[in-house]
Amino acid sequence: MERQTKVIAIANQKGGVGKTTTVVNLAAALSARRRAVLVIDLDPQAHATLGLGLEKQQGVSMYPVLIGLKDIADVIQPTKWNNLNVIPSEVDLAGAEVELAMREDRLSVMRNALAPVKESGAFDYIVLDCPPSLGLVMTSALAATDSVLIPTQAEYLAMDGLALITSSIEKLRAGVNPSLELNGIVFTMVNSVARLTQDVIAEVRNHFDDKVYETVIPRNVRVSEAPSMGTPVVFLDPRSKGAEAYKAFAWEFMAKNPTRVQVQKSSVPPAPEPKAADESEGISDNPVPSTQQTDAPADA
Numbered sequence: 549m550e551r552q553t554k555v556i557a558i559a560n561q562k563g564g565v566g567k568t569t570t571v572v573n574l575a576a577a578l579s580a581r582r583r584a585v586l587v588i589d590l591d592p593q594a595h596a597t598l599g600l601g602l603e604k605q606q607g608v609s610m611y612p613v614l615i616g617l618k619d620i621a622d623v624i625q626p627t628k629w630n631n632l633n634v635i636p637s638e639v640d641l642a643g644a645e646v647e648l649a650m651r652e653d654r655l656s657v658m659r660n661a662l663a664p665v666k667e668s669g670a671f672d673y674i675v676l677d678c679p680p681s682l683g684l685v686m687t688s689a690l691a692a693t694d695s696v697l698i699p700t701q702a703e704y705l706a707m708d709g710l711a712l713i714t715s716s717i718e719k720l721r722a723g724v725n726p727s728l729e730l731n732g733i734v735f736t737m738v739n740s741v742a743r744l745t746q747d748v749i750a751e752v753r754n755h756f757d758d759k760v761y762e763t764v765i766p767r768n769v770r771v772s773e774a775p776s777m778g779t780p781v782v783f784l785d786p787r788s789k790g791a792e793a794y795k796a797f798a799w800e801f802m803a804k805n806p807t808r809v810q811v812q813k814s815s816v817p818p819a820p821e822p823k824a825a826d827e828s829e830g831i832s833d834n835p836v837p838s839t840q841q842t843d844a845p846a847d848a
């Protein structure tokens with residue numbers, strides 16, 4: 549099996565739609581499936597960093613990499629869970645907008661910065677948490693990524709927001725990133741009993757067809773409590789509705805975005821393989837952290 553690293557930007561110019569929650573829990577669920585994941589926090593709010601249990605640390609972010617002061621390998625931090633790494637955010641990253649504005653290579657700088665880690669094949673997925681704006685950080689992330697995953701709430705004017713970001717994707721595809729794809733749309737914080745919710749979901753599915761993920765993330769209080777514990781809800785409370793939904797979403801995501809490809813070395817067909825260990829295990833309800841288990845409470 550050969551690994552093909554996929555870069556996915558999780559983006560929506562609208563604030564508070566569940567981007568960071570999706571980054572943190574998708575990454576956590578993928579890591580529990582033994583996929584090597586690197587989260588890159590591109591938002592100076594640093595919510596993904598904190599949600600993955602890391603502290604902000606000056607000089608440890610994409611900022612010094614973007615300005616050529618550090619190698620990307622020097623800012624990759626492990627989390628307390630196996631297969632789950634992060635390039636944190638910190639206050640300096642707020643300067644990236646201004647820095648990029650002054651650079652002629654502003655649209656290629658992020659892509660060039662990511663190239664060594666993408667080419668190293670060390671990760672299955674590199675997941676970028678974008679800030680809520682159509683600014684230069686988000687644009688440079690779209691220029692650097694293979695695909696864009698858009699979390700959205702199922703509410704009035706959702707289609708307008710989706711139209712805005714998909715037109716940005718079109719512009720980048722026509723310019724610096726011709727292979728940029730819409731990875732998909734995932735509904736977050738869904739209150740499934742509301743009539744409007746169902747209408748919006750139907751309208752978006754009608755327009756974007758199979759680009760809309762089947763899995764829908766429900767509104768769930770455990771999801772909103774997890775960030776303050778610095779632990780993704782899929783690890784904190786794996787049986788909660790929110791965690792179950794994110795695990796199902798990660799499964800669907802992996803099927804649609806495979807990174808392990810069979811390399812045919814000879815014309816002799818390979819013997820049938822036993823079911824791969826990492827596929828059959830499922831997401832453990834108690835993923836083993838690389839260090840001691842946290843003081844997270846048992847299943848509530």
Ligand SMILES: Nc1ncnc2c1ncn2[C@@H]1O[C@H](COP(=O)(O)OP(=O)(O)OP(=O)(O)O)[C@@H](O)[C@H]1O
Nearest residue numbers: 563564565566567568569680737766767768771772
């Ligand atoms: N499924 C959910 N159920 C309940 N609360 C949720 C859920 N998803 C996200 N939230 C909460 O909603 C708020 C916004 O979510 P989040 O920070 O993920 O959005 P965001 O799009 O990254 O925001 P920003 O645009 O500020 O970066 C957070 O307080 C989060 O805990």
Ligand SMILES: [Mg+2]
Nearest residue numbers: 567568591595
């Ligand atoms: Mg966010």
